[in-house]
Amino acid sequence: MKILVCISNVPDTTSKINFVDENTLFDTNGVQFIINPNDEFGLTRAIWMKQQQSAEVTVVTVGDNSCESTLRKCLAIGADNAIRIDLKPTDGFQVAKQLARICQETIYDIIIAGRESIDYNGAMVPGMLAALLDYNFVTNCVALDVEGENAQASREIDGGIEIISCQLPLIIGAQKGLVEEKDLIIPNMRGIMQARQKPLKVIEPTEDEIKSSILKFEKPIPKGEVKLVPADDIDQLIDLLHNEANVI
Protein backbone atom coordinates (compact mmCIF):
# COMPACT_ATOMS: atom_id res chain seq x y z
CA MET A 1 0.00 0.00 0.00
CA LYS A 2 1.34 3.39 -1.00
CA ILE A 3 0.29 6.48 0.93
CA LEU A 4 0.96 10.08 0.00
CA VAL A 5 0.64 12.73 2.69
CA CYS A 6 0.44 16.31 1.46
CA ILE A 7 2.12 18.74 3.81
CA SER A 8 1.68 22.45 4.19
CA ASN A 9 4.37 24.50 5.93
CA VAL A 10 2.52 26.97 8.17
CA PRO A 11 3.26 29.50 10.93
CA ASP A 12 3.12 28.05 14.43
CA THR A 13 -0.33 28.38 16.04
CA THR A 14 1.00 30.90 18.59
CA SER A 15 2.44 33.22 15.91
CA LYS A 16 1.63 36.89 15.87
CA ILE A 17 0.27 37.64 12.42
CA ASN A 18 1.76 40.73 10.72
CA PHE A 19 2.14 41.90 7.15
CA VAL A 20 4.80 43.82 5.22
CA ASP A 21 5.14 45.50 1.81
CA GLU A 22 2.03 47.60 2.26
CA ASN A 23 0.09 44.64 3.66
CA THR A 24 0.62 42.48 0.62
CA LEU A 25 2.96 39.92 2.19
CA PHE A 26 2.92 37.84 5.36
CA ASP A 27 5.75 38.89 7.67
CA THR A 28 7.80 35.76 8.35
CA ASN A 29 10.23 37.64 10.59
CA GLY A 30 10.61 35.72 13.86
CA VAL A 31 7.93 33.22 12.88
CA GLN A 32 8.46 29.54 13.52
CA PHE A 33 7.06 27.23 10.84
CA ILE A 34 5.47 23.87 11.58
CA ILE A 35 3.65 21.01 9.86
CA ASN A 36 0.06 22.18 9.33
CA PRO A 37 -1.74 20.58 12.33
CA ASN A 38 -4.46 18.97 10.17
CA ASP A 39 -1.71 17.45 7.99
CA GLU A 40 0.11 16.17 11.07
CA PHE A 41 -2.98 14.29 12.28
CA GLY A 42 -3.06 12.70 8.81
CA LEU A 43 0.65 11.93 8.80
CA THR A 44 0.36 10.19 12.17
CA ARG A 45 -2.49 8.03 10.85
CA ALA A 46 -0.32 7.17 7.83
CA ILE A 47 2.59 6.15 10.07
CA TRP A 48 0.23 3.80 11.94
CA MET A 49 -0.66 2.18 8.63
CA LYS A 50 3.04 1.85 7.92
CA GLN A 51 3.56 0.12 11.28
CA GLN A 52 0.46 -2.11 11.11
CA GLN A 53 -0.07 -2.68 7.40
CA SER A 54 3.46 -2.10 6.05
CA ALA A 55 2.42 0.87 3.99
CA GLU A 56 5.03 3.02 2.31
CA VAL A 57 4.61 6.67 3.25
CA THR A 58 5.70 9.54 1.00
CA VAL A 59 5.30 13.16 2.03
CA VAL A 60 5.02 15.96 -0.51
CA THR A 61 4.91 19.72 -0.29
CA VAL A 62 4.64 22.54 -2.80
CA GLY A 63 7.05 25.18 -1.61
CA ASP A 64 10.48 26.79 -1.77
CA ASN A 65 13.51 25.42 0.05
CA SER A 66 12.47 27.06 3.34
CA CYS A 67 9.98 24.15 3.64
CA GLU A 68 12.69 21.51 3.81
CA SER A 69 13.08 21.49 7.59
CA THR A 70 9.36 20.75 7.88
CA LEU A 71 9.74 17.89 5.38
CA ARG A 72 12.75 16.55 7.33
CA LYS A 73 10.59 16.59 10.44
CA CYS A 74 8.01 14.45 8.59
CA LEU A 75 10.80 12.01 7.71
CA ALA A 76 11.96 11.99 11.35
CA ILE A 77 8.39 11.20 12.42
CA GLY A 78 8.54 8.15 10.17
CA ALA A 79 7.76 8.96 6.52
CA ASP A 80 9.93 6.96 4.09
CA ASN A 81 10.67 9.63 1.52
CA ALA A 82 9.84 13.19 0.63
CA ILE A 83 9.12 15.23 -2.47
CA ARG A 84 9.30 19.00 -2.74
CA ILE A 85 7.77 20.68 -5.75
CA ASP A 86 9.84 23.81 -6.09
CA LEU A 87 7.18 26.49 -6.32
CA LYS A 88 6.06 29.11 -3.85
CA PRO A 89 2.31 28.62 -3.96
CA THR A 90 -0.20 31.47 -4.04
CA ASP A 91 -3.44 29.64 -4.75
CA GLY A 92 -5.10 26.36 -3.71
CA PHE A 93 -5.94 25.32 -7.26
CA GLN A 94 -2.31 25.77 -8.27
CA VAL A 95 -1.24 23.45 -5.42
CA ALA A 96 -3.86 20.84 -6.33
CA LYS A 97 -2.68 20.87 -9.96
CA GLN A 98 0.96 20.32 -8.96
CA LEU A 99 -0.02 17.49 -6.61
CA ALA A 100 -2.21 15.88 -9.28
CA ARG A 101 0.79 15.52 -11.53
CA ILE A 102 2.75 13.63 -8.84
CA CYS A 103 -0.24 11.33 -8.37
CA GLN A 104 -0.47 10.63 -12.09
CA GLU A 105 3.18 9.58 -12.21
CA THR A 106 2.93 7.31 -9.18
CA ILE A 107 -0.35 5.69 -8.18
CA TYR A 108 -1.03 6.09 -4.48
CA ASP A 109 -3.76 4.03 -2.80
CA ILE A 110 -4.44 6.65 -0.19
CA ILE A 111 -3.75 10.35 -0.33
CA ILE A 112 -4.03 12.34 2.86
CA ALA A 113 -4.09 16.12 3.17
CA GLY A 114 -5.27 18.30 6.04
CA ARG A 115 -8.87 19.41 5.56
CA GLU A 116 -7.50 22.98 5.51
CA SER A 117 -4.29 24.82 6.28
CA ILE A 118 -4.31 27.09 9.31
CA ASP A 119 -2.76 29.98 7.36
CA TYR A 120 -4.93 30.55 4.27
CA ASN A 121 -7.85 28.32 5.36
CA GLY A 122 -8.84 27.70 1.76
CA ALA A 123 -10.12 24.16 2.48
CA MET A 124 -9.88 23.28 -1.19
CA VAL A 125 -6.68 21.38 -1.98
CA PRO A 126 -7.75 17.82 -1.06
CA GLY A 127 -11.17 18.18 -2.70
CA MET A 128 -9.75 19.71 -5.88
CA LEU A 129 -7.07 17.02 -6.05
CA ALA A 130 -9.77 14.35 -5.75
CA ALA A 131 -11.81 16.01 -8.51
CA LEU A 132 -8.77 16.34 -10.79
CA LEU A 133 -7.86 12.67 -10.31
CA ASP A 134 -11.47 11.45 -10.17
CA TYR A 135 -10.72 9.66 -6.89
CA ASN A 136 -13.08 9.04 -3.99
CA PHE A 137 -12.95 11.80 -1.40
CA VAL A 138 -13.92 12.12 2.26
CA THR A 139 -13.16 15.35 4.08
CA ASN A 140 -13.33 16.27 7.79
CA CYS A 141 -12.21 12.69 8.24
CA VAL A 142 -12.18 11.46 11.86
CA ALA A 143 -11.69 7.72 11.33
CA LEU A 144 -10.15 5.63 8.59
CA ASP A 145 -9.87 1.87 8.19
CA VAL A 146 -8.41 0.24 5.12
CA GLU A 147 -8.66 -3.44 4.24
CA GLY A 148 -7.49 -4.66 0.88
CA GLU A 149 -9.11 -2.53 -1.78
CA ASN A 150 -11.80 -1.17 0.52
CA ALA A 151 -11.90 1.68 2.97
CA GLN A 152 -14.30 2.88 5.61
CA ALA A 153 -14.04 6.52 6.61
CA SER A 154 -16.01 8.69 9.02
CA ARG A 155 -16.80 12.27 8.19
CA GLU A 156 -17.62 14.79 10.87
CA ILE A 157 -20.74 16.67 9.81
CA ASP A 158 -22.52 19.53 11.55
CA GLY A 159 -23.95 17.78 14.58
CA GLY A 160 -22.88 14.22 13.91
CA ILE A 161 -20.87 11.64 12.04
CA GLU A 162 -21.36 10.05 8.64
CA ILE A 163 -19.84 6.63 7.96
CA ILE A 164 -18.76 6.14 4.38
CA SER A 165 -17.48 3.07 2.55
CA CYS A 166 -15.67 3.13 -0.76
CA GLN A 167 -12.97 1.54 -2.84
CA LEU A 168 -9.41 2.79 -3.11
CA PRO A 169 -7.90 5.03 -4.28
CA LEU A 170 -9.21 7.43 -1.67
CA ILE A 171 -8.31 10.98 -0.73
CA ILE A 172 -9.09 12.19 2.75
CA GLY A 173 -9.15 15.64 4.31
CA ALA A 174 -7.63 14.95 7.73
CA GLN A 175 -8.42 16.67 11.00
CA LYS A 176 -8.22 16.13 14.74
CA GLY A 177 -10.06 12.95 15.67
CA LEU A 178 -8.38 10.89 12.96
CA VAL A 179 -5.77 10.58 15.66
CA GLU A 180 -5.79 12.44 18.96
CA GLU A 181 -3.39 15.16 20.01
CA LYS A 182 -1.66 12.75 22.41
CA ASP A 183 -0.99 10.34 19.53
CA LEU A 184 1.20 12.80 17.63
CA ILE A 185 4.71 11.43 17.25
CA ILE A 186 7.58 13.46 18.64
CA PRO A 187 10.69 12.50 16.66
CA ASN A 188 13.44 10.87 18.71
CA MET A 189 17.17 11.20 18.08
CA ARG A 190 17.28 8.00 16.03
CA GLY A 191 14.44 9.26 13.84
CA ILE A 192 16.16 12.60 13.34
CA MET A 193 19.47 10.89 12.38
CA GLN A 194 17.68 8.54 9.96
CA ALA A 195 15.74 11.42 8.43
CA ARG A 196 19.01 12.92 7.18
CA GLN A 197 19.66 9.82 5.08
CA LYS A 198 16.16 9.47 3.67
CA PRO A 199 15.52 10.64 0.11
CA LEU A 200 14.16 14.15 -0.40
CA LYS A 201 13.56 14.71 -4.08
CA VAL A 202 13.16 18.23 -5.45
CA ILE A 203 11.24 18.51 -8.69
CA GLU A 204 10.43 21.42 -10.95
CA PRO A 205 6.83 22.62 -11.19
CA THR A 206 4.91 22.19 -14.43
CA GLU A 207 2.44 24.62 -15.96
CA ASP A 208 1.52 27.13 -13.36
CA GLU A 209 -2.14 28.05 -13.53
CA ILE A 210 -3.89 30.06 -10.83
CA LYS A 211 -7.54 30.85 -10.22
CA SER A 212 -7.25 33.44 -7.48
CA SER A 213 -4.79 35.96 -6.16
CA ILE A 214 -4.47 37.82 -2.90
CA LEU A 215 -4.39 41.58 -3.38
CA LYS A 216 -3.80 42.60 0.22
CA PHE A 217 -4.19 41.63 3.86
CA GLU A 218 -5.89 43.41 6.69
CA LYS A 219 -5.76 42.95 10.44
CA PRO A 220 -8.88 43.08 12.60
CA ILE A 221 -9.67 46.39 14.31
CA PRO A 222 -8.49 46.13 17.91
CA LYS A 223 -11.29 45.52 20.37
CA GLY A 224 -12.43 48.13 22.83
CA GLU A 225 -12.14 47.62 26.59
CA VAL A 226 -14.17 44.83 28.13
CA LYS A 227 -17.15 45.98 30.20
CA LEU A 228 -16.91 44.26 33.56
CA VAL A 229 -20.09 43.46 35.43
CA PRO A 230 -20.00 42.58 39.16
CA ALA A 231 -20.60 38.88 39.81
CA ASP A 232 -23.61 39.68 42.01
CA ASP A 233 -25.31 41.86 39.41
CA ILE A 234 -26.44 39.39 36.75
CA ASP A 235 -29.40 41.63 35.92
CA GLN A 236 -27.00 44.24 34.59
CA LEU A 237 -25.40 41.68 32.25
CA ILE A 238 -28.80 40.59 30.94
CA ASP A 239 -29.78 44.23 30.43
CA LEU A 240 -26.56 44.92 28.48
CA LEU A 241 -26.98 41.82 26.30
CA HIS A 242 -30.60 42.72 25.61
CA ASN A 243 -30.54 46.50 25.21
CA GLU A 244 -26.96 47.32 24.22
CA ALA A 245 -25.72 44.28 22.31
CA ASN A 246 -29.14 43.14 21.05
CA VAL A 247 -28.18 39.48 21.18
CA ILE A 248 -30.85 38.11 23.53
Add this chain to the structure above:
Amino acid sequence: MSVIIYAESENGKIKKSAFELASYGYEIASEMNVPLIAVTFNQDEVESLGTYGIEKVIKFKGPSISNFTALQYAENIALIAKENEAKIIILSSSANAKYLAPKLSITLSAGYASNVIALPEKLQPLTVKRTCFTNKAFNFCSLSNEVNIVGLSNNSYEIKENPKSIEIIEKDSSSTETTLKVEKLEKSSGKVTIADADVVVSGGRGLKGPENWHLIEDLADTLGGATACSKPVSDMGWRPHSEHVGQTGKPVASNLYIAIGVSGAIQHLAGVNSSKVKVVINNDPEAPFFKAADYGIVGDAFEVIPKLTKKLKEFKSK
Protein backbone atom coordinates in the same frame (compact mmCIF):
# COMPACT_ATOMS: atom_id res chain seq x y z
CA MET B 1 -26.36 34.82 -17.19
CA SER B 2 -27.38 34.26 -13.59
CA VAL B 3 -26.34 34.06 -9.96
CA ILE B 4 -27.02 30.73 -8.23
CA ILE B 5 -27.27 29.77 -4.57
CA TYR B 6 -27.23 26.28 -3.09
CA ALA B 7 -30.05 26.51 -0.54
CA GLU B 8 -29.54 23.88 2.16
CA SER B 9 -32.39 22.39 4.12
CA GLU B 10 -32.76 20.10 7.08
CA ASN B 11 -35.74 18.10 8.35
CA GLY B 12 -37.97 19.62 5.69
CA LYS B 13 -37.02 23.20 6.49
CA ILE B 14 -34.82 25.63 4.57
CA LYS B 15 -31.87 26.58 6.76
CA LYS B 16 -31.31 30.14 7.95
CA SER B 17 -27.98 30.19 6.11
CA ALA B 18 -29.90 29.74 2.82
CA PHE B 19 -31.82 32.96 3.49
CA GLU B 20 -28.49 34.67 4.18
CA LEU B 21 -27.18 33.40 0.84
CA ALA B 22 -30.36 34.57 -0.91
CA SER B 23 -30.14 38.06 0.65
CA TYR B 24 -26.46 38.28 -0.26
CA GLY B 25 -27.01 36.89 -3.74
CA TYR B 26 -29.87 39.34 -4.34
CA GLU B 27 -27.53 42.32 -3.93
CA ILE B 28 -25.07 40.85 -6.44
CA ALA B 29 -27.71 39.68 -8.95
CA SER B 30 -29.42 43.11 -8.86
CA GLU B 31 -26.14 44.85 -9.52
CA MET B 32 -25.42 42.50 -12.43
CA ASN B 33 -29.05 42.71 -13.56
CA VAL B 34 -29.39 38.92 -13.82
CA PRO B 35 -31.84 36.47 -12.20
CA LEU B 36 -31.13 34.86 -8.82
CA ILE B 37 -31.73 31.11 -8.84
CA ALA B 38 -31.78 28.68 -5.90
CA VAL B 39 -31.01 24.96 -6.08
CA THR B 40 -32.57 22.69 -3.43
CA PHE B 41 -32.44 18.93 -2.79
CA ASN B 42 -35.28 16.83 -1.37
CA GLN B 43 -37.09 19.90 -0.14
CA ASP B 44 -40.83 20.35 -0.60
CA GLU B 45 -41.45 23.86 0.78
CA VAL B 46 -39.37 26.37 -1.17
CA GLU B 47 -41.79 29.32 -1.42
CA SER B 48 -40.12 31.00 1.57
CA LEU B 49 -37.03 31.59 -0.59
CA GLY B 50 -39.08 34.06 -2.65
CA THR B 51 -39.24 36.36 0.38
CA TYR B 52 -35.48 36.91 0.13
CA GLY B 53 -35.15 37.69 -3.56
CA ILE B 54 -35.08 34.29 -5.26
CA GLU B 55 -36.89 34.30 -8.63
CA LYS B 56 -36.50 30.68 -9.61
CA VAL B 57 -36.03 27.47 -7.63
CA ILE B 58 -34.73 24.24 -9.10
CA LYS B 59 -35.90 21.39 -6.88
CA PHE B 60 -33.91 18.19 -7.25
CA LYS B 61 -35.53 14.90 -6.33
CA GLY B 62 -34.58 11.29 -6.75
CA PRO B 63 -33.05 8.25 -5.06
CA SER B 64 -29.45 9.22 -5.83
CA ILE B 65 -29.70 12.31 -3.59
CA SER B 66 -31.69 10.89 -0.67
CA ASN B 67 -28.47 11.29 1.35
CA PHE B 68 -26.08 14.14 0.85
CA THR B 69 -23.12 13.16 -1.27
CA ALA B 70 -20.64 15.81 -2.36
CA LEU B 71 -20.21 14.20 -5.78
CA GLN B 72 -23.89 13.96 -6.73
CA TYR B 73 -24.90 17.32 -5.32
CA ALA B 74 -21.95 19.05 -7.02
CA GLU B 75 -22.82 17.43 -10.37
CA ASN B 76 -26.40 18.67 -10.13
CA ILE B 77 -25.43 22.20 -9.14
CA ALA B 78 -22.87 22.24 -11.98
CA LEU B 79 -25.56 21.22 -14.45
CA ILE B 80 -27.85 24.08 -13.38
CA ALA B 81 -24.91 26.50 -13.44
CA LYS B 82 -24.13 25.51 -17.04
CA GLU B 83 -27.77 25.64 -18.19
CA ASN B 84 -28.21 29.11 -16.72
CA GLU B 85 -24.74 30.44 -17.55
CA ALA B 86 -24.08 31.22 -13.91
CA LYS B 87 -21.34 33.76 -13.29
CA ILE B 88 -21.34 33.47 -9.52
CA ILE B 89 -22.37 30.52 -7.36
CA ILE B 90 -22.86 31.19 -3.68
CA LEU B 91 -22.48 28.45 -1.06
CA SER B 92 -22.69 28.48 2.73
CA SER B 93 -19.89 27.49 5.10
CA SER B 94 -21.55 24.30 6.30
CA ALA B 95 -19.53 21.08 6.37
CA ASN B 96 -21.52 19.84 3.37
CA ALA B 97 -21.07 23.01 1.32
CA LYS B 98 -17.33 23.00 1.98
CA TYR B 99 -17.24 19.33 0.99
CA LEU B 100 -18.74 19.88 -2.45
CA ALA B 101 -17.23 23.30 -3.30
CA PRO B 102 -13.83 22.03 -4.58
CA LYS B 103 -15.53 19.43 -6.80
CA LEU B 104 -17.88 22.07 -8.19
CA SER B 105 -14.93 24.35 -8.80
CA ILE B 106 -13.05 21.75 -10.87
CA THR B 107 -16.16 20.66 -12.79
CA LEU B 108 -16.91 24.25 -13.83
CA SER B 109 -13.27 25.43 -14.06
CA ALA B 110 -14.39 28.04 -11.56
CA GLY B 111 -12.42 30.01 -8.99
CA TYR B 112 -13.34 29.47 -5.35
CA ALA B 113 -12.99 31.65 -2.28
CA SER B 114 -14.14 30.24 1.08
CA ASN B 115 -14.83 32.11 4.34
CA VAL B 116 -16.07 35.25 2.58
CA ILE B 117 -17.52 37.72 5.07
CA ALA B 118 -18.89 40.66 3.06
CA LEU B 119 -20.39 41.72 -0.25
CA PRO B 120 -17.78 41.83 -3.05
CA GLU B 121 -15.57 44.89 -3.13
CA LYS B 122 -15.77 44.74 -6.89
CA LEU B 123 -17.52 42.56 -9.47
CA GLN B 124 -14.95 42.99 -12.27
CA PRO B 125 -12.79 41.17 -11.47
CA LEU B 126 -14.67 39.62 -8.57
CA THR B 127 -12.90 40.75 -5.41
CA VAL B 128 -13.98 39.45 -2.01
CA LYS B 129 -12.93 39.90 1.59
CA ARG B 130 -12.35 36.65 3.46
CA THR B 131 -10.85 35.56 6.75
CA CYS B 132 -7.45 33.88 6.87
CA PHE B 133 -4.89 32.83 9.47
CA THR B 134 -7.86 31.27 11.28
CA ASN B 135 -9.62 34.58 11.87
CA LYS B 136 -6.45 36.41 12.92
CA ALA B 137 -6.52 38.41 9.65
CA PHE B 138 -8.44 39.09 6.44
CA ASN B 139 -7.42 39.08 2.82
CA PHE B 140 -8.86 40.58 -0.32
CA CYS B 141 -8.93 37.90 -2.95
CA SER B 142 -9.46 38.51 -6.63
CA LEU B 143 -10.99 35.82 -8.85
CA SER B 144 -10.62 36.54 -12.57
CA ASN B 145 -12.43 33.52 -13.98
CA GLU B 146 -15.50 33.15 -16.19
CA VAL B 147 -17.32 31.47 -13.28
CA ASN B 148 -16.55 31.92 -9.59
CA ILE B 149 -17.74 30.31 -6.37
CA VAL B 150 -18.17 32.31 -3.18
CA GLY B 151 -18.32 30.43 0.13
CA LEU B 152 -20.11 32.83 2.49
CA SER B 153 -19.33 32.53 6.20
CA ASN B 154 -22.40 31.76 8.28
CA ASN B 155 -23.86 34.69 10.14
CA SER B 156 -21.79 37.27 8.27
CA TYR B 157 -24.56 38.75 6.12
CA GLU B 158 -27.85 39.95 7.50
CA ILE B 159 -31.09 38.53 6.13
CA LYS B 160 -33.06 41.07 4.08
CA GLU B 161 -36.55 40.69 2.62
CA ASN B 162 -36.93 41.28 -1.11
CA PRO B 163 -40.21 39.55 -1.98
CA LYS B 164 -40.44 37.98 -5.43
CA SER B 165 -42.91 35.65 -7.08
CA ILE B 166 -41.02 32.46 -7.76
CA GLU B 167 -41.01 29.97 -10.55
CA ILE B 168 -40.48 26.38 -9.36
CA ILE B 169 -38.98 23.72 -11.56
CA GLU B 170 -38.70 20.09 -10.48
CA LYS B 171 -35.86 18.00 -11.79
CA ASP B 172 -34.76 14.43 -11.34
CA SER B 173 -31.22 14.09 -10.07
CA SER B 174 -28.73 12.40 -12.33
CA SER B 175 -26.97 9.36 -10.96
CA THR B 176 -23.19 9.22 -11.21
CA GLU B 177 -21.48 5.90 -10.87
CA THR B 178 -19.34 5.68 -7.74
CA THR B 179 -18.16 3.12 -5.20
CA LEU B 180 -18.60 5.70 -2.44
CA LYS B 181 -21.61 4.96 -0.25
CA VAL B 182 -22.96 6.58 2.90
CA GLU B 183 -23.42 3.57 5.18
CA LYS B 184 -24.70 5.29 8.26
CA LEU B 185 -25.59 8.72 9.54
CA GLU B 186 -25.28 9.28 13.28
CA LYS B 187 -26.87 12.56 14.15
CA SER B 188 -28.08 13.80 17.50
CA SER B 189 -31.54 15.05 16.67
CA GLY B 190 -32.92 18.23 18.10
CA LYS B 191 -29.55 19.57 19.19
CA VAL B 192 -28.37 22.91 17.82
CA THR B 193 -25.02 22.58 16.09
CA ILE B 194 -22.10 24.94 16.62
CA ALA B 195 -22.21 25.83 12.91
CA ASP B 196 -25.87 26.87 12.95
CA ALA B 197 -26.16 28.30 16.45
CA ASP B 198 -26.92 31.95 17.19
CA VAL B 199 -25.60 31.41 20.70
CA VAL B 200 -22.67 29.20 21.74
CA VAL B 201 -21.83 28.47 25.38
CA SER B 202 -18.34 27.15 25.90
CA GLY B 203 -16.62 25.63 28.91
CA GLY B 204 -12.95 25.33 29.76
CA ARG B 205 -10.77 23.66 32.37
CA GLY B 206 -12.30 26.01 34.96
CA LEU B 207 -15.33 23.71 35.00
CA LYS B 208 -13.10 21.17 36.81
CA GLY B 209 -14.60 18.01 35.25
CA PRO B 210 -17.10 16.54 32.80
CA GLU B 211 -19.57 15.92 35.62
CA ASN B 212 -20.15 19.68 35.84
CA TRP B 213 -21.14 20.09 32.21
CA HIS B 214 -24.86 20.13 33.00
CA LEU B 215 -24.25 23.76 34.02
CA ILE B 216 -23.05 24.60 30.50
CA GLU B 217 -25.83 22.53 28.92
CA ASP B 218 -28.56 24.16 31.01
CA LEU B 219 -27.33 27.63 30.12
CA ALA B 220 -27.07 26.73 26.42
CA ASP B 221 -30.58 25.19 26.44
CA THR B 222 -31.99 28.30 28.08
CA LEU B 223 -30.56 30.39 25.26
CA GLY B 224 -31.41 27.87 22.52
CA GLY B 225 -27.70 27.60 21.87
CA ALA B 226 -25.02 25.00 21.25
CA THR B 227 -22.34 23.80 23.67
CA ALA B 228 -18.62 23.98 22.94
CA CYS B 229 -15.35 23.56 24.78
CA SER B 230 -11.69 24.53 24.83
CA LYS B 231 -8.87 22.37 23.48
CA PRO B 232 -7.60 20.99 26.84
CA VAL B 233 -11.15 19.91 27.69
CA SER B 234 -11.45 17.90 24.47
CA ASP B 235 -7.87 16.57 24.77
CA MET B 236 -8.65 15.26 28.26
CA GLY B 237 -11.75 13.56 26.87
CA TRP B 238 -14.21 15.51 29.02
CA ARG B 239 -16.10 16.45 25.84
CA PRO B 240 -16.09 15.09 22.27
CA HIS B 241 -13.60 16.80 19.96
CA SER B 242 -16.51 17.87 17.74
CA GLU B 243 -17.13 20.51 20.43
CA HIS B 244 -13.57 21.83 20.42
CA VAL B 245 -13.46 25.38 19.10
CA GLY B 246 -10.24 27.07 18.12
CA GLN B 247 -7.53 27.00 15.53
CA THR B 248 -7.39 23.22 15.13
CA GLY B 249 -11.03 22.76 16.07
CA LYS B 250 -14.16 24.44 14.85
CA PRO B 251 -14.56 28.11 14.13
CA VAL B 252 -17.48 29.87 15.82
CA ALA B 253 -19.34 32.73 14.17
CA SER B 254 -22.34 33.07 16.47
CA ASN B 255 -24.08 36.27 17.54
CA LEU B 256 -23.28 35.56 21.18
CA TYR B 257 -20.37 33.52 22.53
CA ILE B 258 -20.20 32.86 26.25
CA ALA B 259 -16.90 31.42 27.50
CA ILE B 260 -16.80 30.08 31.02
CA GLY B 261 -13.60 28.98 32.70
CA VAL B 262 -11.71 29.35 29.41
CA SER B 263 -8.46 31.28 29.87
CA GLY B 264 -8.27 32.37 26.24
CA ALA B 265 -5.19 30.90 24.56
CA ILE B 266 -4.35 32.67 21.30
CA GLN B 267 -5.53 29.61 19.30
CA HIS B 268 -8.90 29.63 21.04
CA LEU B 269 -9.34 33.37 20.54
CA ALA B 270 -8.60 32.95 16.83
CA GLY B 271 -11.36 30.37 16.51
CA VAL B 272 -14.02 32.58 18.07
CA ASN B 273 -12.94 35.91 16.58
CA SER B 274 -15.85 35.98 14.16
CA SER B 275 -18.44 35.83 16.91
CA LYS B 276 -20.15 39.17 17.28
CA VAL B 277 -20.49 39.53 21.06
CA LYS B 278 -18.29 37.70 23.55
CA VAL B 279 -18.99 37.27 27.23
CA VAL B 280 -16.30 35.88 29.49
CA ILE B 281 -16.81 34.46 32.95
CA ASN B 282 -13.63 33.56 34.78
CA ASN B 283 -12.38 33.70 38.37
CA ASP B 284 -8.95 34.89 37.21
CA PRO B 285 -9.11 38.63 36.41
CA GLU B 286 -5.81 38.21 34.50
CA ALA B 287 -7.26 35.64 32.06
CA PRO B 288 -6.23 36.79 28.56
CA PHE B 289 -9.77 36.22 27.30
CA PHE B 290 -10.98 39.38 29.08
CA LYS B 291 -8.90 41.43 26.60
CA ALA B 292 -10.86 39.94 23.70
CA ALA B 293 -14.27 40.09 25.38
CA ASP B 294 -17.11 42.60 25.16
CA TYR B 295 -18.54 41.81 28.57
CA GLY B 296 -16.95 40.06 31.51
CA ILE B 297 -17.67 38.79 34.98
CA VAL B 298 -14.83 38.02 37.34
CA GLY B 299 -16.30 35.33 39.51
CA ASP B 300 -16.70 31.70 40.41
CA ALA B 301 -18.29 29.76 37.53
CA PHE B 302 -20.16 27.46 39.92
CA GLU B 303 -21.91 30.44 41.51
CA VAL B 304 -22.36 32.62 38.41
CA ILE B 305 -23.72 30.03 35.92
CA PRO B 306 -26.75 28.83 37.93
CA LYS B 307 -27.66 32.42 38.73
CA LEU B 308 -27.28 33.47 35.10
CA THR B 309 -29.36 30.52 33.88
CA LYS B 310 -32.10 31.28 36.41
CA LYS B 311 -32.20 34.99 35.56
CA LEU B 312 -32.21 34.25 31.83
CA LYS B 313 -35.16 31.87 32.27
CA GLU B 314 -37.04 34.63 34.05
CA PHE B 315 -36.08 37.09 31.32
CA LYS B 316 -37.18 34.70 28.55
CA SER B 317 -40.54 34.05 30.18
CA LYS B 318 -41.31 37.77 30.30
